[in-house]
Amino acid sequence: MIYVIEDDRGWESYYRRLLKRDDVKYFHDGVAAIAEMDGEVPDLVILDVLLTGPTGFAVLNEMRSYPELMNVPAAIVSSVSLGDNIAEKYGVVATFDKGKMQPSELLELVGRYA
Amino acid sequence: MESEVVVAHELKAPLSLVRQLALSLDFEEDMKGVHEVGRQIVATSERALQQVNDLTRIARLEDAMFEMEPVNPRVVCDEVVDELWRLFEFNRRELRIEYRNKRRLVVANPQLLHSVVYNFCLNAMNYGGEELPSEISVIDRANKIRIAVRDYGPAVPTKIWREIKDGFVNKPVATPMRPGSSGLGLYIAAKFANYMGSDFGLIRHRDGTSFYIDLPVSGQLSFL
Numbered sequence: 638m639i640y641v642i643e644d645d646r647g648w649e650s651y652y653r654r655l656l657k658r659d660d661v662k663y664f665h666d667g668v669a670a671i672a673e674m675d676g677e678v679p680d681l682v683i684l685d686v687l688l689t690g691p692t693g694f695a696v697l698n699e700m701r702s703y704p705e706l707m708n709v710p711a712a713i714v715s716s717v718s719l720g721d722n723i724a725e726k727y728g729v730v731a732t733f734d735k736g737k738m739q740p741s742e743l744l745e746l747v748g749r750y751a
Numbered sequence: 752m753e754s755e756v757v758v759a760h761e762l763k764a765p766l767s768l769v770r771q772l773a774l775s776l777d778f779e780e781d782m783k784g785v786h787e788v789g790r791q792i793v794a795t796s797e798r799a800l801q802q803v804n805d806l807t808r809i810a811r812l813e814d815a816m817f818e819m820e821p822v823n824p825r826v827v828c829d830e831v832v833d834e835l836w837r838l839f840e841f842n843r844r845e846l847r848i849e850y851r852n853k854r855r856l857v858v859a860n861p862q863l864l865h866s867v868v869y870n871f872c873l874n875a876m877n878y879g880g881e882e883l884p885s886e887i888s889v890i891d892r893a894n895k896i897r898i899a900v901r902d903y904g905p906a907v908p909t910k911i912w913r914e915i916k917d918g919f920v921n922k923p924v925a926t927p928m929r930p931g932s933s934g935l936g937l938y939i940a941a942k943f944a945n946y947m948g949s950d951f952g953l954i955r956h957r958d959g960t961s962f963y964i965d966l967p968v969s970g971q972l973s974f975l
Contacts (some may be wrong), residue, residue, distance in 0.1 A: 646841065646844065647768050647838075649793065651768065655778060715937065736763060736770065738771070739774060744778075
């Protein structure tokens with residue numbers, strides 16, 4: 638199962654069209670996503686940084702505090718400029734700039750983990 | 752500098768989405784999908800253009816370029832709904848309109864009033880709760896007409912509420928509660944409402960917020 642945490646409905650619509658998969662759950666805030674992870678460990682989490690409520694970083698910190706979620710692959714897709722050490726600090730497998738990424742990169746990522 | 756960063760971020764969001772949607776056309780399997788993506792590109796571009804136009808208008812406010820005239824508020828609201836319904840649809844939202852006023856005219860600048868209502872609606876779209884509508888109401892209030900846009904989203908942060916109640920919205924402010932909406936739209940609406948000498952404010956409901964603008968009724972009879 639893939640979790641996409643994105644509060645911009647326009648971007649959600651984009652993900653839905655591009656991924657075209659049934660095994661994707663969409664969340665508009667991190668709290669709902671974390672609650673869902675209580676009963677299910679996703680194969681991949683794709684999340685924005687600036688979310689309604691807790692930020693994507695807070696979500697990642699929360700995930701990493703649970704043993705069963707500690708190693709779940711996560712990728713950041715955001716308009717926010719991210720520092721070089723973000724991947725290492727939050728244990729993410731990829732970071733994408735919304736203004737620069739290619740759809741094929743996202744598809745490749747999804748194909749690799751889920 | 753903080754304001755410039757907020758504005759830049761606000762404009763980057765739709766531009767990034769437009770670029771991404773355009774790139775994704777290669778992955779559409781049929782013409783129906785291509786057309787659908789095309790419509791989303793148009794709707795998202797128009798939103799960005801509206802923001803740029805509003806920012807340009809703010810720069811021109813000091814030159815007193817915008818004259819006041821009798822305006823039919825229903826026409827303005829209908830135009831906004833016509834421009835935004837597709838964007839609402841792509842954002843899985845619904846925009847409703849309800850007229851509870853006589854067909855009277857208000858004194859306003861049509862461009863600026865259009866922008867105020869447009870930004871109220873965008874704010875409602877960004878803040879609105881899941882699967883819940885946003886509602887435009889046009890209401891008679893003695894010698895004024897109120898145009899209100901209601902959402903059913905989370906409460907507006909107290910800091911923003913106070914600034915608006917005090918008529919003190921001097922810059923766009925990013926709020927951690929609602930980063931999808933940086934406050935730029937409310938800043939624009941407040942600027943234009945202030946220029947037109949109209950009252951601008953909000954009502955906090957238990958299940959959402961209404962932003963409103965009160966406009967004086969024109970002595971001129973309605974054209975309709």
